[in-house]
Amino acid sequence: MHRTGALFGQFKTLEQQKDTATLGMWIFLVTEVMFFGGIMLAYTINRHIYFHAFAMGSNTLSLTAGTCNTLVLLASSFTMAMGVWSAQTSRKKWVTIFLTLTIVLGFVFFSIKYLEYSQKFHHHLVPGRNFNISYCVDNPSACPDIDAADMAKEREELKAAFAADPDLNAHAQLYYSAYFGMTGLHALHMVIGAGLLFWLLKESFSGRFDAEWNTPVDMVGLYWHFVDIVWIYLFPLLYLIDRHK
Amino acid sequence: MSDEHAEHVVPPGVYAIIILSLLTLTLLTVAAAFVNMGRFNIVAALGIATLKATLVVLFFMHAKYVPKRTKLVIVAGIFWLALLLFMTMSDYISRVDYRGVRFPMTQNITFSVEQNV
Numbered sequence: 001m002h003r004t005g006a007l008f009g010q011f012k013t014l015e016q017q018k019d020t021a022t023l024g025m026w027i028f029l030v031t032e033v034m035f036f037g038g039i040m041l042a043y044t045i046n047r048h049i050y051f052h053a054f055a056m057g058s059n060t061l062s063l064t065a066g067t068c069n070t071l072v073l074l075a076s077s078f079t080m081a082m083g084v085w086s087a088q089t090s091r092k093k094w095v096t097i098f099l100t101l102t103i104v105l106g107f108v109f110f111s112i113k114y115l116e117y118s119q120k121f122h123h124h125l126v127p128g129r130n131f132n133i134s135y136c137v138d139n140p141s142a143c144p145d146i147d148a149a150d151m152a153k154e155r156e157e158l159k160a161a162f163a164a165d166p167d168l169n170a171h172a173q174l175y176y177s178a179y180f181g182m183t184g185l186h187a188l189h190m191v192i193g194a195g196l197l198f199w200l201l202k203e204s205f206s207g208r209f210d211a212e213w214n215t216p217v218d219m220v221g222l223y224w225h226f227v228d229i230v231w232i233y234l235f236p237l238l239y240l241i242d243r244h245k
Numbered sequence: 246m247s248d249e250h251a252e253h254v255v256p257p258g259v260y261a262i263i264i265l266s267l268l269t270l271t272l273l274t275v276a277a278a279f280v281n282m283g284r285f286n287i288v289a290a291l292g293i294a295t296l297k298a299t300l301v302v303l304f305f306m307h308a309k310y311v312p313k314r315t316k317l318v319i320v321a322g323i324f325w326l327a328l329l330l331f332m333t334m335s336d337y338i339s340r341v342d343y344r345g346v347r348f349p350m351t352q353n354i355t356f357s358v359e360q361n362v
Binding site (some may be wrong): 012015017018022023026029033034037038040041044045048063067068071073074075077078080081082085088089097199211218222226228229232233235236237240242243244 | 252254255256257260261263264267268270271272273274276278279280281282286290291293297298301302304305306311313314317318319321322323325326329330333334337348
């Protein structure tokens with residue numbers, strides 16, 4: 001293909017080339033909005049129908065872990081935005097630094113997510129034949145990470161929830177299916193994003209991104225921010241149901 | 246807007262203000278979840294989430310500075326999502342089943358052969 005420096009033959013100017021890439025990226029992101037939107041719709045309907053089970057399930061999540069992850073992911077969006085700024089202003093060394101910081105924060109997110117997931121496995125809160133929403137309350141010695149006061153509170157909540165919805169154990173699995181499905185798909189997007197960031201990092205070592213040409217940094221940035229927005233919605237939807245009880 | 250506008254570079258100061266607002270709003274949404282506002286808890290939670298998402302889209306994703314045709318794509322995407330949510334939810338909420346039961350999934354009805362005759 002005919003190419004003059006960073007400018008491909010089918011474009012008149014670098015600006016036009018950049019605008020075209022941005023437009024294409026946004027169209028892709030809109031398809032992603034519809035993809036996550038459908039899942040959130042399924043979640044909303046189930047939450048509306050099985051409110052008690054969803055509230056009970058939400059209260060078994062670790063709010064500390066969820067809040068930390070939200071702050072970590074927002075911070076990674078900030079470092080990503082700064083990475084784009086560094087590229088736009090030809091600060092080549094800073095591109096590498098900010099991309100590295102973004103990857104590190106991404107992996108902090110993964111680590112916290114891993115701790116949360118493994119806790120759910122230990123607490124028998126993974127949908128399937130071993131799912132038991134009352135497992136920790138029935139076997140307190142198997143859940144040493146929940147202190148006595150929280151355990152007593154959870155016992156009361158469970159009693160009230162079972163009184164309101166006798167089929168709570170089945171319906172709570174719907175909540176946990178939504179939880180693992182939504183956070184899992186979100187994490188998958190982050191894995192793809194981290195892969196793209198590693199590629200950018202490799203390219204940034206040779207100082208490829210500058211004020212004239214930084215399209216890949218900008219586009220991966222858009223993708224990373226989009227994944228951040230998905231989490232901005234997942235956090236209140238999954239972690240903050242009925243916390244005031 | 247001309248196709249040949251120079252690329253808009255958002256200064257780091259703006260990014261700093263946005264990230265501080267985002268972190269503050271996160272703590273605010275956690276605090277709000279512990280206040281009993283009845284059915285307005287979800288309104289507050291999603292309202293704050295939407296405010297945060299708007300800040301990310303406008304500034305981190307530079308949507309404030311892109312050409313109008315790109316803005317149209319973004320707005321169309323949000324509009325289509327609103328259609329999906331609004332139309333489906335209004336169907337679910339207003340549906341009446343063959344026994345005249347409104348929103349039958351919430352009624353914990355046990356089905357038997359006699360009932361269906």
